[in-house]
Amino acid sequence: MAMESRRRSSITTIFVILVLMAAAEAMKPCPGTTSGYRRKKKKAAEAMEDMPLDADVFAEPPGRNAPQQEAGNSTVMYGKAMDKLDMAAEGNHTRHKYYNYTSGHIHHCTLVNLEYGVKYYYAMGFGYTVRTFWFTTPPKPGPDVPFRLGLIGQTFDSNATLTHHHSSGAAAAVLFVGDLSYADKHPFHDNTRWDTWGRFSERSVAYQPWIWVAGNHEIDYAPELGETTPFKPFTHRYPTPHLASGSPEPYCNNFHYMEGEPMRVEFERMAVDARVDLVFSGHVHAYERSFRVSNLRYNITDGLCTPVRDRRAPVYVTIGDGGNIEGPADEMTWPQPAYSAFREDSFGHAVLDIKNRTHAYYAWYRNDDGEKVAADAVWFTNRYHMPNHDDSAAAAGNKKRR
Structure with missing residues (x-):
């Protein structure tokens, strides 16, 4: 009985130590940065939720x-x-109704037999108004093939973001992490906003893969x-x-802080084991980049484990900041969590x-009053090919330069 009592006492002591260690870790000052940048007050015309429908970026090109x-x-x-369009692909079209809105004929066409790293010209509208565009296919995949990916999460801010994306140089592809037209923020989910979104984004979408x-x-x-059919217009x-990924339906979405915890518990172990380097998420209308952290022991209910630095873990980036009608999310958690490397409500x-x-x-x-300003930058080293390298030093050096 004495031995059993001592054993229980030791277990209790270990448990208390773990709790104290977690508490101490939580109280450490965060080595990350919360940006002090504040956007200037907008002009009266730009304080509107959406750009007016007669804005030039929504203008209809001539022709049927x-x-x-x-x-x-x-x-x-x-x-x-451009003068030798010797391949053809036959598309199809679909239409849908949403409350008091009926869409036009939405055409879809898949181009096949494309080669890697080649500029292609394409034209459509035969019999009426022919329009011609072009795009360059991504390079052939390979471990040492350079690849540039643009990341964007119909407002004046969205217009600035798309303009700045163009000025960043041609990306091989663009990942758009959700929240497109904001039709749902208008009375009766005004689906004409899906039409204007298409015209607005054409200047990029028509020339590179999204x-x-x-x-x-x-x-x-x-x-x-x-x-009652979710995602119908989209x-x-x-x-x-x-x-191609084995998913039965086109993707999913999550909501606010901690509401994605069940998904994290299910997927984080796979991400760490696979040595995923970066995870991009949208929804929250601000920007934040984490350190390489994991929280593998936390199971939602025990509350004992806080995120810890882990070289095997991904960096998580919240980039739902392309521009929206609600304004940036400025209610941040204070003090800045230890997992947070850089954040800005912009x-x-x-x-x-x-x-x-x-x-x-x-x-x-960041969109800085009409200018594009590099606010956060860091080099990443791949966890699979460089498993023991610590790229936090590079992040620290970058922090000093800001």
Whole structure:
């Protein structure tokens, strides 16, 4: 009995020590940075929630098939020279109704037999108004092939973000992390905002590959309007290659702080074991980058384990800051959590330059009163090819330069 009592006492002591260690870790000053940047007060015209529908970025190009979703030819001609479009692909079209709105003919066409790293020209609208665009396919995948990815999360801020993205140099592709048209913030989920969003984003989407992730503003579930099919406008307009990943439907979305904990518990172990380097998320309208941290022991209910530095773990980036009608999320947790490396309640975009199998350069640019300013930048080393390298030193050096 005495031995059993001592054993229980030792277990209790260990338990108390673990609790004290967790508490001490939580009280350590955060080595991260909370940006002191504050946006200047907007001009009266720019204080509106959305740009007016007569803004030049929403202007309809001349011609019947310009992109007003008219019925007609769905054929796309394409080729390696503007004067030699020697390949053809036949598309199809779909329409949908949403409450008191009926969409036009939304055309979709898949181009096949494309080569890596080649500039292609393409044209559509035959029989009416022919329009021609071009794009460059990504390079052939390989461990040391450079690849630039643009990251963007119809407002004046969205307009600035898209303009700054262009000035960052041509990206091989763009990842858009949700919240597109904000039609759901207008009376009756005004779906004409999906039309204007298409015209607004054409200046980029028509010239480079975009991949879309659905956010909560794409749900458009409104039983009070008789609309009970989630994501109806989004899925009719922006099909994503979800079947390639084995997913039965196009992606998902999460909400606010801690509401994604069940998903974290399910997926974090896989991310750490696979040595994932970066995880990008949207929804919260601000910017934040974490250190490499994991919280593998925490199971939602015990509350004993706080995130700890872990070289195997990904860096988590919240980049839902492309521009919205609600304003930036400025209610941050204080004191700044120990896992947080840099955060700012502002708008902007990011660029990820993958250099080779071991290194990538990442930079986030804020929208600073019409200017593009590099506010956060860091080099990443790959956990698979450089498992024991600590890239926190590079992050610390970057912090000193800001």
